[in-house]
Amino acid sequence: MTGHDGGKRRLSPRQPKKGDVIIHCGHLNVDGHHFFSLPGGDRNVWFVRPDGTRGEAAWIVACDDCWRAADGNPAAIKIHGDGIWNNDDPILYEGPTE
Numbered sequence: 001m002t003g004h005d006g007g008k009r010r011l012s013p014r015q016p017k018k019g020d021v022i023i024h025c026g027h028l029n030v031d032g033h034h035f036f037s038l039p040g041g042d043r044n045v046w047f048v049r050p051d052g053t054r055g056e057a058a059w060i061v062a063c064d065d066c067w068r069a070a071d072g073n074p075a076a077i078k079i080h081g082d083g084i085w086n087n088d089d090p091i092l093y094e095g096p097t098e
């Protein structure tokens with residue numbers, strides 16, 4: 001409700017690694033994200049961009065607002081871009097925020 005975690009949330013031990021391809025909701029600069037490993041284990045999943053080019057990604061990353069708008073269903077998250085995960089930023093937390 002408050003939107004502030006007070007330091008209680010745990011960092012997720014499983015996050016995209018540097019160099020992993022992600023597809024995301026377009027809000028990577030907000031604080032805290034939800035992420036989902038795409039089906040297929042270590043294999044990436046193909047996607048098609050609006051311009052018709054193809055890419056492959058290993059993760060879906062969504063900000064809290066988009067995650068809530070999708071009721072926590074990864075398939076319902078509106079995807080607005082793709083990118084390469086760089087270092088360990090943004091930092092991801094486990095589970096939903098309160």
Ligand SMILES: [Zn+2]
Pocket residue numbers: 025026027062063064065066067
């Ligand atoms: Zn978002």
